Amino acid sequence: MTMDIADIEPVDRESTAGIIAHRLREVIMNGSLSPGTQLGEAELARRFNVSRGPLREAMQRLVSEGLLRSERYRGLFVIELEPGDVRDIYAARLAIERAAALEVMSGDRDSAAAMLDETVWAMVAAAEDNDPTALSDADLRFHEVLIAASGSKRLARMARVLLIETRMCLAQLQSTYRRVDERVAEHGRITQAIRDGDTPAVLALLEDHMEDAVQRLAPGTTLRG
Amino acid sequence: MTMDIADIEPVDRESTAGIIAHRLREVIMNGSLSPGTQLGEAELARRFNVSRGPLREAMQRLVSEGLLRSERYRGLFVIELEPGDVRDIYAARLAIERAAALEVMSGDRDSAAAMLDETVWAMVAAAEDNDPTALSDADLRFHEVLIAASGSKRLARMARVLLIETRMCLAQLQSTYRRVDERVAEHGRITQAIRDGDTPAVLALLEDHMEDAVQRLAPGTTLRG
DNA sequence: AGTCGTATGATTGTCAACAATCCGAGGACT
DNA sequence: AGTCCTCGGATTGTTGACAATCATACGACT
Structure with missing residues (x-):
């Protein structure tokens, strides 16, 4: 420093x-x-x-x-989040984070992956401590870092509200989390795909990530038309 | 009524x-x-x-x-738009409009295409009248309608600012427009692809549309990493 | 009983005056 | 000449008081 x-x-x-x-x-x-x-x-x-x-x-x-x-x-x-809002939020997030990921892929992938790894480690630590709040914080931070790494002012601006709304969803629906191991691993896989420069894998993983969340929070709905 | x-x-x-x-x-x-x-x-x-x-x-x-x-x-x-902002704006717009288009494709394509056609007609009329302001208005309205047709509150909210910034770009750089015929036709092609249900074509046309704009407004830069 | 009108308390919307801060001009000093 | 200090004008930030509106409770009337 x-x-x-x-x-x-x-x-x-x-x-x-x-x-x-x-x-x-x-x-x-x-x-x-x-x-x-x-x-x-x-x-x-x-x-x-x-x-x-x-x-x-x-x-x-x-x-x-x-x-x-x-x-x-x-x-x-x-604001109150109606059922349809859950899908709307995650569809918008996918749009933003997909674009951010594409920018990252054509930039400094290694430094981005390094920063993402830090948040994954934080997730691991939170999982070991059995601290669901810290886990969610680290989860959101992962996505925040991904978007920040894109270097796009506007993507970051738009994502800020979406991540807040995401947090509201989680708090409101106090979702039955999937196994934390799996949740952490998914972020790890995205990070690895970024480091590997495997763009199709990154996009596919991101889509799955959002789709999983939607189906968990709003059963019966899907992102895929 | x-x-x-x-x-x-x-x-x-x-x-x-x-x-x-x-x-x-x-x-x-x-x-x-x-x-x-x-x-x-x-x-x-x-x-x-x-x-x-x-x-x-x-x-x-x-x-x-x-x-x-x-x-x-x-x-x-x-705000003042620096050179890098042009690319940022159009990258963000592509992210939003791409997502909106995908939603439209799995919805009521015909009614969406009908509404889009109206804005294309407005563009034709403006082109015949040689009214560049009306042309830009109709152009932006096309994209506004596309996003509204997606039915997503959040995409619409985010796009509002982006379209304003787009207008600022156009005014500030008073771009040398491409041939108006071509500009109008491009919107017509997007509309047609939507009506046809040809998703890959819609996405490709949208990307080209944004890429063209960026290269016109900020020569030397590109959306493609 | 049920409905309508009215009074009341609380909350929001608006305003004009006051305090804090900044920018620029002018002068004193080196 | 150049630098620093100071002062005045202008603009923004903040405040407390006042006006407008709403929700609720209560009573009169059918």
Whole structure:
């Protein structure tokens, strides 16, 4: 970790609305705010120790991201995921992650695989500790890293919301996980296929990965038309 | 257009922030606000005839969508598209529209093709009138309809920003359009392939469509790794 | 009993004033 | 000439108060 003159980049402290939005996203993601609950401005403002102005600005961000639903003169509510949404989320994720994977395949595969391996190790550790939360965290981080490795600002931006919604699915449906070994291994196989440069295998594995998740979370539906 | 009891759905007038965000998006899209320009809160508030509160809320929406860039204590600016962004935008669009097309192929292809045809006709009319603005509008509408036909809320949400950015690219680089006939015909071919149920052709045509655009707007770069 | 109107409390939407910060011009000093 | 400091104008960030709207409970009427 050396510091170089080239590493200097313009500072711009995040705006208050940005900070609050960030923390709100986390709270929604980890399930502390279950879907459908109303967010009272006054109480939230007190909790964050800011006035209602910046808080409302933060909430408008989440509205545009689709995480909150706004009813005029009535309030803002955490979105509720209907059955059809599960398929929609995973179909969208497949679209994004497929594109990200393709970018990775024509880039620095080895460094990407190395970063992915770290998240797989984290999954292994979480599995050994029998810590389902850490396992899900590492799982999502795998996909986050994959998308980040693509280097695409826009894929990353779009994926952020999708991964939050994925977490909401998992929390809401408290899915009966498949054997953790298998779940971890699947990520390992994707990583290996990336390292090997086997593009068709990567795409096939990704599709299977999403398809499995959909069938587990919303039995009876499928990604394949 | 008959009215049925089943058509009744809960009314929820759009919030003021939503209306302003909508109009701001349009202004940014059609190029009245060129990239890099600062948006003064006071002046905009006067123009929209609202106070700064709702205006700021609207702007926060565009920030989270990536259309505005926020510098604390300095202001909000319309994003500037750097050379690499052109490729990023079209790569992301390909990911989204590819997924949308796949959904359409396993759905009601004929009704989708019918709706797409309407936009192609609009392109033909615009071409005959020699109206480049109308041509671009119809072009974007084609892709908007394609994504809407997929029925995916999330694909639609993600595409909205991408199509705005596409318009910004076109305005900024005022590209030397290819022969309009060819441009219109390409959309016609995609529509026809959808109607025919020829999935491989649809995907190939879509990829070519995006690849052509990238090479036209950012010579020397390509989508294909 | 059931329905309609009304009052009430709470919540959201809006606003205008105040505080914090930044940019640029001008001057003092080396 | 060049650098640094300071000050003024302008813009953004924040706040608390006020207006508009909604949900609920209660009572009058049929």
